[in-house]
Amino acid sequence: MLSKRTYSLRTVCPACERQVPLESVRLTPCFSCPLCGRGIRVRAAYRTTQNVVSYAGAILLPYVAGVRGVLWIALAIPLVVVLAGLQAYFIKYLFPPTLEWCPDDVVRLSIG
Numbered sequence: 001m002l003s004k005r006t007y008s009l010r011t012v013c014p015a016c017e018r019q020v021p022l023e024s025v026r027l028t029p030c031f032s033c034p035l036c037g038r039g040i041r042v043r044a045a046y047r048t049t050q051n052v053v054s055y056a057g058a059i060l061l062p063y064v065a066g067v068r069g070v071l072w073i074a075l076a077i078p079l080v081v082v083l084a085g086l087q088a089y090f091i092k093y094l095f096p097p098t099l100e101w102c103p104d105d106v107v108r109l110s111i112g
């Protein structure tokens with residue numbers, strides 16, 4: 001089965017310099033390039049922004065909707081997970097991240 005791949009000029013592997021499909025880009029601390037297998041990651045600033053947006057959104061959205069008290073906290077906690085998931089699976093297509101070496105892989109290369 002052929003699946004449609006989405007590419008961005010920003011998601012270029014720093015090792016093999018080929019475009020990594022957005023479907024393969026993970027917002028984890030490190031993942032393997034599907035083309036060359038080297039350890040790469042999304043820039044730390046992108047992940048930090050993603051975390052800030054998830055937490056701020058989870059706190060502000062129920063508040064703006066008029067939710068207060070214990071229910072506010074009860075809604076905010078699962079909402080962090082929902083917003084982080086939305087960003088991991090949808091927002092990266094709107095705002096493709098820049099890729100960089102995974103620090104662990106750089107250390108491994110300089111030793112070996």
Ligand SMILES: [Zn+2]
Nearest residue numbers: 013016033036
């Ligand atoms: Zn690569």
